[in-house]
Amino acid sequence: MKSPSFRRGARFVFLTLASAASSVPMLASGAPAASTEVTAPQMIDAFEGTFGVHAGQRRNHIKGTCAAGEFVGTTDAAGLSRSGLFSGKTIPVVARFSIGGGNPQVPDAAPAPRGMALEFHLPGGALQHITMINVPIFGAASPASFRDAILAAKPDPKTGQPDPEKLKAFAATHPDAMALTELASHHTPTANFYQTTFFSIHTFKFIDAKGTEHLVKWRFAPRDGTREMTAAEKKAAPHDFLEMNLIERTRKGPAVWDMIVYVGEPGDPQDNPTLAWPENRKHFTAGTLTITQATPQQKGVACEPINFDPLIMADGIAPTNDPILLFRSPSYAVSFAKRLSGQ
Numbered sequence: 234m235k236s237p238s239f240r241r242g243a244r245f246v247f248l249t250l251a252s253a254a255s256s257v258p259m260l261a262s263g264a265p266a267a268s269t270e271v272t273a274p275q276m277i278d279a280f281e282g283t284f285g286v287h288a289g290q291r292r293n294h295i296k297g298t299c300a301a302g303e304f305v306g307t308t309d310a311a312g313l314s315r316s317g318l319f320s321g322k323t324i325p326v327v328a329r330f331s332i333g334g335g336n337p338q339v340p341d342a343a344p345a346p347r348g349m350a351l352e353f354h355l356p357g358g359a360l361q362h363i364t365m366i367n368v369p370i371f372g373a374a375s376p377a378s379f380r381d382a383i384l385a386a387k388p389d390p391k392t393g394q395p396d397p398e399k400l401k402a403f404a405a406t407h408p409d410a411m412a413l414t415e416l417a418s419h420h421t422p423t424a425n426f427y428q429t430t431f432f433s434i435h436t437f438k439f440i441d442a443k444g445t446e447h448l449v450k451w452r453f454a455p456r457d458g459t460r461e462m463t464a465a466e467k468k469a470a471p472h473d474f475l476e477m478n479l480i481e482r483t484r485k486g487p488a489v490w491d492m493i494v495y496v497g498e499p500g501d502p503q504d505n506p507t508l509a510w511p512e513n514r515k516h517f518t519a520g521t522l523t524i525t526q527a528t529p530q531q532k533g534v535a536c537e538p539i540n541f542d543p544l545i546m547a548d549g550i551a552p553t554n555d556p557i558l559l560f561r562s563p564s565y566a567v568s569f570a571k572r573l574s575g576q
């Protein structure tokens with residue numbers, strides 16, 4: 234079986250908003266704690282304050298491309314989860330590929346995370362969502378910490394760039410951002426959506442036919458291999474190449490990802506998305522995603538009106554108590570309600 238090692242094969246890029254602070258020193262010890270309370274509307278206010286309001290559009294991952302295809306699960310996965318996702322039947326999928334952040338004009342070569350959002354239409358009509366980015370860990374352990382990262386990344390009106398002093402203060406007070414910042418410093422953006430590995434980041438529960446729960450993480454590993462841009466490619470890259478390349482790629486033939494599931498062991502962290510599991514955890518191929526078509530998000534495949542809320546799950550897969558995972562749902566709802574009503 235192909236074993237997409239995080240170090241060898243799964244190269245990714247990112248930045249999450251927090252890693253905008255990547256060039257400043259981290260002063261973790263003795264740092265004051267981040268503020269702890271934030272509501273979903275306040276989170277969306279923070280996005281709007283940093284990126285502006287782009288009426289009718291997503292407040293995060295605003296730039297994207299629609300796609301469609303299908304998924305077929307394996308019997309290995311069916312042994313751990315009774316979800317219809319792993320029935321072995323061909324499951325229709327609506328997908329959206331995206332770039333993190335709320336700037337619709339962001340260049341595709343920017344060090345922002347790549348996103349892959351999937352809506353699976355299961356037999357019987359149930360839906361399963363999986364919404365991932367191309368890093369194995371997140372840059373915040375709590376919603377408030379992520380809110381602080383967004384606030385710190387707000388451009389200074391004088392320079393059009395984030396204020397270095399604010400970034401420094403953020404880094405000094407948010408040690409949970411350190412692991413991703415360190416990881417991001419070794420990577421450049423991936424060359425194409427179809428050459429990108431996407432990670433669950435969160436831990437989820439697979440529930441089997443007997444009702445037993447199994448802690449899992451997963452990643453979608455591309456058959457085209459994960460490839461980062463060289464410095465020369467970054468420099469020469471057109472402003473918007475990701476969508477064009479994906480459309481061209483799917484015209485030549487399907488782009489395929491294997492869903493690799495990693496099974497947790499006792500003591501593995503499950504509620505902190507800034508912590509990865511060891512690479513040697515038992516893992517297996519749980520299914521294959523085949524993307525056959527890609528279109529601009531305003532015309533073609535209808536991914537634009539979907540709220541890819543990661544808590545939309547069919548029987549057989551369940552969330553953990555990860556506070557970031559649980560906070561995503563109400564935040565996406567605020568963004569979704571605003572954009573649907575034209576705000």
Ligand code: HEM
Nearest residue numbers: 291293294329348349350365366434540541564565568569
């Ligand atoms: C507290 C943490 C987070 C907040 C507040 C947040 C917020 C948001 C919001 C507001 C949207 C736009 C929703 C819409 O209008 O439909 C969004 C989209 C997205 N987020 Fe998050 N997010 C968080 C964490 C994450 C994490 C951990 C991941 C990856 C595991 C992720 C991946 C994505 C992706 C891929 C999209 C684009 C979905 C699409 O194409 O519609 N987010 N996020």
